Amino acid sequence: xxxxxxxxxxxxxxxxxxxxxxxxxxxxxxxxxxxxxxxxxxxxxxxxxxxxxxxxxxxxxxxxxxxxxxxxxxxxxxxxxxxxxxxxxxxxxxxxxxxxxxxxxxxxxxxxxxxxxxxxxxxxxxxxxxxxxxxxxxxxxxxxxxxxxxxxxxxxxxxxxxxxxxxxxxxxxxxxxxxxxxxxxxxxxxxxxxxxxxxxxxxxxxxxxxxxxxxxxxxxxxxxxxxxxxxxxxxxxxxxxxxxxxxxxxxxxxxxxxxxxxxxxxxxxxxxxxxxxxxxxxxxxxxxxx
Amino acid sequence: xxxxxxxxxxxxxxxxxxxxxxxxxxxxxxxxxxxxxxxxxxxxxxxxxxxxxxxxxxxxxxxxxxxxxxxxxxxxxxxxxxxxxxxxxxxxxxxxxxxxxxxxxxxxxxxxxxxxxxxxxxxxxxxxxxxxxxxxxxxxxxxxxxxxxxxxxxxxxxxxxxxxxxxxxxxxxxxxxxxxxxxxxxxxxxxxxxxxxxxxxxxxxxxxxxxxxxxxxxxxxxxxxxxxxxxxxxxxxxxxxxxxxxxxxxxxxxxxxxxxxxxxxxxxxxxxxxxxxxxxxxxxxxxxxxxxxxxxxxxxxxxxxxxxxxxxxxxxxxxxxxxxxxxxxxxxxxxxxx
Numbered sequence: 001x002x003x004x005x006x007x008x009x010x011x012x013x014x015x016x017x018x019x020x021x022x023x024x025x026x027x028x029x030x031x032x033x034x035x036x037x038x039x040x041x042x043x044x045x046x047x048x049x050x051x052x053x054x055x056x057x058x059x060x061x062x063x064x065x066x067x068x069x070x071x072x073x074x075x076x077x078x079x080x081x082x083x084x085x086x087x088x089x090x091x092x093x094x095x096x097x098x099x100x101x102x103x104x105x106x107x108x109x110x111x112x113x114x115x116x117x118x119x120x121x122x123x124x125x126x127x128x129x130x131x132x133x134x135x136x137x138x139x140x141x142x143x144x145x146x147x148x149x150x151x152x153x154x155x156x157x158x159x160x161x162x163x164x165x166x167x168x169x170x171x172x173x174x175x176x177x178x179x180x181x182x183x184x185x186x187x188x189x190x191x192x193x194x195x196x197x198x199x200x201x202x203x204x205x206x207x208x209x210x211x212x213x214x215x216x217x218x219x220x221x222x223x224x225x226x227x228x229x230x231x232x233x234x235x236x237x238x239x240x241x242x243x244x245x246x247x248x249x250x251x252x253x254x255x256x257x258x259x260x261x262x263x264x265x266x267x268x269x270x271x272x273x274x275x276x277x278x279x280x281x282x283x284x285x286x287x288x289x290x
Numbered sequence: 291x292x293x294x295x296x297x298x299x300x301x302x303x304x305x306x307x308x309x310x311x312x313x314x315x316x317x318x319x320x321x322x323x324x325x326x327x328x329x330x331x332x333x334x335x336x337x338x339x340x341x342x343x344x345x346x347x348x349x350x351x352x353x354x355x356x357x358x359x360x361x362x363x364x365x366x367x368x369x370x371x372x373x374x375x376x377x378x379x380x381x382x383x384x385x386x387x388x389x390x391x392x393x394x395x396x397x398x399x400x401x402x403x404x405x406x407x408x409x410x411x412x413x414x415x416x417x418x419x420x421x422x423x424x425x426x427x428x429x430x431x432x433x434x435x436x437x438x439x440x441x442x443x444x445x446x447x448x449x450x451x452x453x454x455x456x457x458x459x460x461x462x463x464x465x466x467x468x469x470x471x472x473x474x475x476x477x478x479x480x481x482x483x484x485x486x487x488x489x490x491x492x493x494x495x496x497x498x499x500x501x502x503x504x505x506x507x508x509x510x511x512x513x514x515x516x517x518x519x520x521x522x523x524x525x526x527x528x529x530x531x532x533x534x535x536x537x538x539x540x541x542x543x544x545x546x547x548x549x550x551x552x553x554x555x556x557x558x559x560x561x562x563x564x565x566x567x568x569x570x571x572x573x574x575x576x577x578x579x580x581x582x583x584x585x586x587x588x589x590x591x592x593x594x595x596x597x598x599x600x601x602x603x604x605x606x607x608x609x610x611x612x613x614x615x616x617x618x619x620x621x622x623x624x625x626x627x628x
Contacts, residue, residue, distance in 0.1 A: 013405070013450075181401040188355055188395075188477075189466060190388025190418050199414075203405045 020283040027279020033272030041089040050079035052086040052239045061255040074244070074258045075251055083239035084265050090240050091269055094155050094224040095217035101159025103213050106166020107202065113167065114174035115197045125171070128164045136161055140223060144232045151224075151240070154233035158220050169212055173205035180204075207284040211277055218273030225266050241266050301369075302507045303329040303352060303475060308366035310347055313359065319580045321347045323531045324604075325366075329475065334501065334508040336518050336539075338554070339528035342577060345511045348528075349477045352509070353391045354383050371474065389419050390474040392467035394481050398459035402451040408435075408462045409447025415469040434465040437503075438496060457489035464496065473506040480512055494520050515558055519543060524613070527551050530578055530588035532604065537614040547608075547616040549593045587619065595620040 021027050040047060049070075056077035064072040064080075071080040113124040131139065143157035177183070178201055186200050225242025227233035234240035236247060241262040248258040310322035322344040329335045337345040350356045352368060352375065368375045370391065375383065387393075395401040403411055412434060413427035422430075428447060435443035438461040451459055460481065467476055478497065482490040494517065501508055510521055518525055518539065525542045527535040527550065535548040546552050553573040555561065564570065575592035587593070590600040597619060605619045 181395050181397050182403045184355060185393070185395050185401040185463070185466075186403070188353055188387055188393035189415050189469070190384060190386075191414075192384055192418075195418065200403060204403070 024279040026275045030272045030275025037088050037269055040085050041092045044085050044089050048082035048085045050082040052082040053237045064257055072257045080261055086239045087241045091221045095220045098155045098158040098220040099213050099216045102162035102166050105163045107170050109167040110170025111174050111197050114171040128167055131164045149232045151234040154224050154227045158223050169208055173208055174201055177201050177204045211281040214273055214280055215277035218270040222270050300330045301328050302331045304369040306367045309364035310351055311362050311364050317581045321531055325533050327526055329507050333523045334521050336510040336522040336525050338518055343528045344531040346479055349511055353387050389470045392470050393477040394463050394467045396480040396483050398456055398463050401463055404451055407448050407450055412466050412469050415466050434468055438465045456485055460493055473504050475507050477509045532588055535616045541614040547621055548618050550589050
């Protein structure tokens, strides 16, 4: 007699993470904020009621909720809402591109350094130490100054100055991971160095990196706003949030919305990524799970 | 052991006078000394000895998995299918691993990559050595899981290692090692130590079956005499980096000659003399430090028959029969008297 067996569908790691994420209120709030910003960025041309760079001089500094401008206009009569919506495009791409740059470089440097060890590791890590010795924002400014101020160069500068963090993080996890038996086992079955580094070990080191890069996106958005504020990032008339604050700071006393609203946008975007990052850290680190 | 034995038709692996050291800060650890071992085609050779006696170092010397540095091959040769492995370039060694020399490990819990399904891990081994599609490789993985007797293999390939029991994982591990186009040698480094006894027996049976169906040789490393009696054709007993006795499995259990082998067999709980006994006999003393070990017999400090000569020089080979050799001064003197 054959006993009927119960069908059990084991969750994949992704499903399990999603399940835990749903229980974490902070992370879900963050995720909702991020999704809203991303949708805003993607559908900007459909959502924005006006052209973000179109100037209507007669309607300068219109306060919110007057004359068909939900969030008012700025000092040149441009619609604030449209500019903020288009600003999401820029900020999201800065976040993704600069974290992408630091992630790719950091992963390669970290894995190679930890895997081969020895003199190569020492040289790479001392260079990383030198980079870490500079204050982060100063390093970014130096790189932009060398490359010349523009939005793309700001992304590159933020990306490069964040590399040491990722390299350190990845190196530490690879050092712990590479001593495991499965690495030896796969070597014994013919896997070469490249395969071992990037196919066998790296996937096991990703959880910390995922957390760090989520937090990193928020930080990159903040830094790019800072660079633009200093005139080293986006150039006018790009509707970049940091730049919007910079060019309207003298109106803070008589037209508060022009300077405050971009600030709130930055705050929300960074908050979203930080909340999600913190939540992911709790979820992906078994020690933090309750 | 004579020179040029590796050229024999039935010999798969021949290790000749291997000296393997680890150069560490405090000095030189002589992990393997003057070791000669041959593995014939289709044979199971077991290396027996306690922890740190050089079993694993010997095995890893074949597929060159010892960390170099600090590891150094001081002298000796290792032939595999008449190729001198120690002079082959790295790329060729890598090509041999997993195709002709594969390996299974002691800890099935840690020897599988936790982030990939076992199916994709087995498929990866195929795809390392052959140009086949992922789909074909997965189909072959199912065949292999079936071969190692994992039930409903077409579902199991989608499982992650943590979803399998220890025995299942060890089977998956063996399947991975079998994913080679032309299996020659399977090195099994204590394959059953981490498993409970019933599963142990199943895995050993499986290895024995596979040896026949696939036609490979097995180098089995163990410290478990029970496993030896179950699996071995021939046994090499190692102590502190030296080979002290080599025999076919029957001679070894029937008439062990070396005092260390005697001690090992004496301390087995299954030994009939322990029926109703309260305590087991153990070999007194501890293993010598391989950093400071001299030229004498390494077992001298624990041996009941120790003589001055034992402390000074390592004994010559004593031939007991055609396939039973022992390295012991005590026996040479006995033989001399006869």
